[in-house]
Amino acid sequence: MLTAIVGINWGDEGKGRMVDLLSQEYQVVARYQGGNNAGHTIYVEGEKFVLNLLPSGILRPSVTNILGPGMVIDIAHLRGEMERLAARGVKLSPENLRISGKAAICLPAHVRQDCLEEERLAGEKYGSTRRGIAPIYGDKYMKKALRMEDLLEPQRLERRLRQLLEWKNLLLERGYGAPGEDYDETLRWLRENGAPLRPYICDTGVYLEKAIAAGKDVLFEAQLGALRDIDYGIYPFTSSSTTLAAYAPIGAGIPGRKLERTIGVMKAYSTCVGEGPFTCELFGEQAEALREAGGEYGAATGRPRRVGPFDVPASRYGVRMQGADQLALTKLDVLSFLPEIPVCTQYTVDGVSTQDFPSGGSLERARPVVERLPGWGCDISSCRRWEELPAAARRYVEYLEEAVRCPIGYVSVGADRDAYIQR
Ligand code: GDP
DSSP states (O other), X not given: OEEEEEESSSSOXXXXXXXXXXXXXXXXXXXXXXXXXXXXXXXXXXXXXXXXXXXXXXXXXXXXXXXXXXXEEOHHHHHHHHHHHHHTTOOOOTTTEEEETTSEEOOHHHHHHHHHHHHHHGGGOOOOOSSSHHHHHHHHHTXXXXXXXXXXXXXXHHHHHHHHHHHHHIIIIIISOOOOOOHHHHHHHHHHHHGGGGXXXXXXXXXXXXXXXXXXXXXXXXXXXXXXXXXXXXXXXXXXXXOSGGGHHHHHTOTTOOOSEEEEXXXXXXXXXXXXXXXTOOOHHHHHHHHHHHTOBOTTTOOBOEEESEEHHHHHHHHHHHTOSEEEEEOXXXXXXXXXXXXXXXXXXXXXXXXXXXXHHHHHHOEEEEEEEEOOOSOOTTOOSGGGSOHHHHHHHHHHHHHHTSOXXXXXXXXXXXXXXXX
């Protein structure tokens, strides 16, 4: 079975937690896009793990984990993440971790370029995580990026680095009036951080084809959500990669394969990190209470997340863009404190109501229409069966699945591995 687990909303839906949960049925977990610009938080027996680049299957010893060609990899960050996990007893070897030679390397130059651009934009900034993601994806499409496979060929690495920095320094020095990147220093950085990674670099496509032929099940793990997709998201406040399920086989190394199942992870309310239109946003005390209840602070950056009620037009659009067959609803327990649960049921754009998700200027002008559903007013975090949920909580779940037109197969009621209900 080839399954993708993807985000329906703006990211931070709890995908890592769902991948961790479902990975027990899969032998391979592959990341197919993005870099270390987001984090997955997973609790295993009360112990907290934050993963930025490594697939969430890494916490299960039997799973082989793939970093696919669609990813951009800051090798110093990856090395650090691997060292931190190894120090906590997580097993890492070229058998259970395979890094695509085709993945692009995110350099210190890209991080600097990201910061310089956000500073230049000042009040108009995109809210970048400043991890160099947009610059490295930009370079990839300019065909300048170094790839992981270059770490295996020292002369090619040197030649391609020289070409890249010659070009990059035109921008840094003459464009931004900042110091250029030093060739020797960058080469040292590449060698030092690349050396421990070299045994893990391979053709992930060849590995996956063999694994699939041998009957193994593969889980594709997305980072960020549908609304951050470069083409279909809230452009330009998107990520720089394709976060959609359709891209999963391409980004993992097996473009000719088709997905058999797509599970969308959808949050019981809305959160959004960074800038950009967020129609259903709450402010003031109401926002503060929801943010506190949900612990909504970025896993990678610690930034407080913007919060709002569940957004029907945005989520229904996310479900459609992902082609989700089934949904996992997360963080339902967080809403237990609310006497009434607000839901953004539609938007008005220029005085006209719509349930469609607009784009561009129309999205900026969209205003939310909010209705209220009854709350359940008690702790549901220990519920493990559908019938144990209070009637109002069940009604809320049923309301959402009808609104987004996709069945909800899992309801998560806590961060721990077993804190969920399967319907
Ligand atoms: P991801 O990037 O989509 O994996 O999401 P994050 O890791 O940024 O955010 C999810 C956060 O919510 C993590 O801290 C999880 O441990 C936590 N979480 C996930 N599911 C639930 C849930 O059902 N209830 C509660 N209370 N917390 C959850």
